[in-house]
Amino acid sequence: MKIAVCVKEVPDPGPNRRIDPGTLRMDRSGDRSLNAYDLNAVEEGIRLRDAAGDGEVVLVSLGASKALDSIRKGLAMGADRAVLVSDEAAVGSDLVATSYVLAKALEAESPDLVLFGQQASDADGAVLWAAVADRLKMPVISQISELEVADGSITAKRQTEFGYDRIRTSLPAVLAVADSLNEPRYPSLKGIMGAKKKPQDVKSLADVGVDAARAGEAGSRTTVISLSPPESRGGNQKIEDDGNAAQQILDFLVERKLV
Numbered sequence: 001m002k003i004a005v006c007v008k009e010v011p012d013p014g015p016n017r018r019i020d021p022g023t024l025r026m027d028r029s030g031d032r033s034l035n036a037y038d039l040n041a042v043e044e045g046i047r048l049r050d051a052a053g054d055g056e057v058v059l060v061s062l063g064a065s066k067a068l069d070s071i072r073k074g075l076a077m078g079a080d081r082a083v084l085v086s087d088e089a090a091v092g093s094d095l096v097a098t099s100y101v102l103a104k105a106l107e108a109e110s111p112d113l114v115l116f117g118q119q120a121s122d123a124d125g126a127v128l129w130a131a132v133a134d135r136l137k138m139p140v141i142s143q144i145s146e147l148e149v150a151d152g153s154i155t156a157k158r159q160t161e162f163g164y165d166r167i168r169t170s171l172p173a174v175l176a177v178a179d180s181l182n183e184p185r186y187p188s189l190k191g192i193m194g195a196k197k198k199p200q201d202v203k204s205l206a207d208v209g210v211d212a213a214r215a216g217e218a219g220s221r222t223t224v225i226s227l228s229p230p231e232s233r234g235g236n237q238k239i240e241d242d243g244n245a246a247q248q249i250l251d252f253l254v255e256r257k258l259v
């Protein structure tokens with residue numbers, strides 16, 4: 001079984017994330033890592049391949065060429081190879097353009113199964129898998145907390161607000177896994193050393209048959225017009241610690257009936 005897992009390099013979560021005021025895009029120049037939600041998808045891909053006894057797990061990504069540094073974590077976990085679409089003309093791709101490029105890269109691989117994480121921790125859209133499935137004309141199941149693949153079909157337990165759905169579909173299919181599905185393994189030292197030698201193909205838009213006019217800013221349907229910080233709620237009270245700050249905080253909370 002050939003399994004493609006879509007993975008994304010994201011800025012490290014934390015207070016230092018910022019939007020570049022010049023481009024109105026996320027500043028991706030600081031520390032970066034593989035999107036944590038994608039680790040569940042990589043883990044599941046490896047488990048399914050190993051249970052099937054044959055096949056391969058291919059990591060597929062759209063991003064800057066330096067994204068390979070993060071993608072190698074998936075190879076270190078046990079994925080077989082990586083395909084990164086990286087092209088200056090793809091910079092500024094919104095959801096529509098990103099889904100088009102990824103769908104073309106996936107078409108070139110023609111996998112039996114396409115796995116996604118539930119969301120990316122930078123943009124948090126939790127929707128890309130649906131757009132890709134639509135382009136590939138494949139069925140999609142999201143929020144999967146249990147998964148079984150047998151005889152060319154998939155049965156999945158899907159978490160919902162009110163309980164669970166059990167859904168069955170045939171292959172090929174797109175699946176977005178919940179972070180409750182499994183516990184991603186830690187890469188072993190041997191895995192980390194071996195990852196460097198696994199095939200890592202960096203492809204241009206032309207290599208995957210993408211019309212550059214449909215990627216990047218040119219191919220995006222949305223434009224960020226402006227950004228501004230949230231308005232201050234006002235009425236803040238600053239407590240300086242002159243020895244009785246704890247008492248002052250307690251008085252503040254008691255006054256508002258919060259303790």
Ligand SMILES: Cc1cc2nc3c(=O)[nH]c(=O)nc-3n(C[C@H](O)[C@H](O)[C@H](O)COP(=O)(O)OP(=O)(O)OC[C@H]3O[C@@H](n4cnc5c(N)ncnc54)[C@H](O)[C@@H]3O)c2cc1C
Nearest residue numbers: 006007008062092094095117119120123124125126127128
């Ligand atoms: C105007 C505009 C300009 C933008 N410019 C850029 C830009 O220059 N560079 C940039 O990185 N982003 C850019 N973005 C953000 C980018 O469009 C989104 O990251 C992308 O559409 C995916 O949405 P998401 O991150 O919310 O993913 P979600 O829908 O939350 O992700 C679901 C799953 O999709 C997978 N996934 C998400 N993104 C990728 C990817 N690129 N490759 C492989 N798998 C992926 C992951 O498995 C993830 O778990 C821009 C967005 C807008 C609106």
